[in-house]
Amino acid sequence: xxxxxxxxxxxxxxxxxxxxxxxxxxxxxxxxxxxxxxxxxxxxxxxxxxxxxxxxxxxxxxxxxxxxxxxxxxxxxxxxxxxxxxxxxxxxxxxxxxxxxxxxxxxxxxxxxxxxxxxxxxxxxxxxxxxxxxxxxxxxxxxxxxxxxxxxxxxxxxxxxxxxxxxxxxxxxxxxxxxxxxxxxxxxxxxxxxxxxxxxxxxxxxxxxxxxxxxxxxxxxxxxxxxxxxxxxxxxxxxxxxxxxxxxxxxxxxxxxxxxxxxxxxxxxxxxxxxxxxxxxxxxxxxxxxxxxxxxxxxxxxxxxxxxxxxxxxxxxxxxxxxxxxxxxxxxxxxxxxxxxxxxxxxxxxxxxxxxxxxxxxxxxxxxxxx
Ligand SMILES: NC(=O)c1ccc[n+]([C@@H]2O[C@H](COP(=O)([O-])OP(=O)(O)OC[C@H]3O[C@@H](n4cnc5c(N)ncnc54)[C@H](O)[C@@H]3O)[C@@H](O)[C@H]2O)c1
Ligand SMILES: O=C(O)C(=O)C[C@@H](O)[C@H](O)[C@H](O)COP(=O)(O)O
Ligand SMILES: [Zn+2]
Numbered sequence: 279x280x281x282x283x284x285x286x287x288x289x290x291x292x293x294x295x296x297x298x299x300x301x302x303x304x305x306x307x308x309x310x311x312x313x314x315x316x317x318x319x320x321x322x323x324x325x326x327x328x329x330x331x332x333x334x335x336x337x338x339x340x341x342x343x344x345x346x347x348x349x350x351x352x353x354x355x356x357x358x359x360x361x362x363x364x365x366x367x368x369x370x371x372x373x374x375x376x377x378x379x380x381x382x383x384x385x386x387x388x389x390x391x392x393x394x395x396x397x398x399x400x401x402x403x404x405x406x407x408x409x410x411x412x413x414x415x416x417x418x419x420x421x422x423x424x425x426x427x428x429x430x431x432x433x434x435x436x437x438x439x440x441x442x443x444x445x446x447x448x449x450x451x452x453x454x455x456x457x458x459x460x461x462x463x464x465x466x467x468x469x470x471x472x473x474x475x476x477x478x479x480x481x482x483x484x485x486x487x488x489x490x491x492x493x494x495x496x497x498x499x500x501x502x503x504x505x506x507x508x509x510x511x512x513x514x515x516x517x518x519x520x521x522x523x524x525x526x527x528x529x530x531x532x533x534x535x536x537x538x539x540x541x542x543x544x545x546x547x548x549x550x551x552x553x554x555x556x557x558x559x560x561x562x563x564x565x566x567x568x569x570x571x572x573x574x575x576x577x578x579x580x581x582x583x584x585x586x587x588x589x590x591x592x593x594x595x596x597x598x599x600x601x602x603x604x605x606x607x608x609x610x611x612x613x614x615x616x617x618x619x620x621x622x623x624x625x626x627x628x629x630x631x632x633x634x635x636x637x638x639x640x641x642x643x644x645x646x647x648x649x
Contacts, residue, residue, distance in 0.1 A: 307345025358545035389415035390422035397428030416466025468551030478624030532557030
């Protein structure tokens, strides 16, 4: 299957390409030379993690060196451990020690954790240098590498510090997905399902039909799922780059509970995508109670998640603690938690939910798990 290209054209930003295809990693350097803001750069810093580095760093570096870049690299811990202020410091100090100048380029080679950390390092080093995202997980190809949200976690909650920093280029080599463990595959499917549900009927029915092909990693289905997600996300971000116009919040469907699950259970216990899937199931409770979500839609969503290998999670916490963490969510206003609720596929609204209602629904949700 030939590589595909999606152009992300956000007002006020340089347009950038998302290149998706088998083997595109080997053309990373030459592709970057074709991007005007990267063409004259000399220094490249590749940031990767302890799992991805041994698998793909040599290939990335060879391609970059062949294109004439002087390449250094830094390896960070795998997973959420990398998304901390401590690790951010452990990246920024060596950047200065390497004497990287303002025209250097940071290349994020890894999943969403590397991408969020490296993007934030690029946003802050010398007040901002270019970043190229090279996503290596399904989740990062369908979601995190595009749109410019970067950042790290605080002990109070997920992604509580960060910056909007659009990449100059995104290089998604679908071949590297072959080494992705099954848990991480399902995790990516969580964000694919989210995107289909907020996009509309066409994507939702396609995904419902193709769920087993996606689970089995059939190349055509996987490439199509990635392309559909990127096209949709690019359109949303182009309308609302900084989530300030009431459009981008849709990408947060399922995330109100998801981020609470991730924080309370200890980052990394449940993957982000599994938490998002659970969060969509919980958001359906809110949707049915407060936002005209038909029960049939909640059932269809549940079926899709089951079919994608995302069963309900067996986690538990005190409702009061969950509510407390939810109040740190970036969608909350004046202490009021707000959920993205669906009233049809592709039709959503941001719903204020009273504390008492959240507590009641959490009680019932946990009670149902115990039955
Ligand atoms: N910025 C955004 O818009 C955005 C969007 C969605 C999610 N996120 C964030 O992304 C993070 C999750 O990203 P993720 O699911 O990619 O997790 P991740 O980065 O932790 O990667 C998952 C695991 O797979 C390993 N891995 C990565 N690529 C591999 C490969 N090709 N072969 C073998 N192993 C590989 C990693 O080392 C890690 O252990 C969360 O922190 C989430 O908050 C950000
Ligand atoms: O790009 C966005 O916008 C998203 O909300 C995508 C989400 O999948 C992603 O998890 C994001 O990091 C969540 O953002 P946050 O602002 O709630 O931290
Ligand atoms: Zn997410």
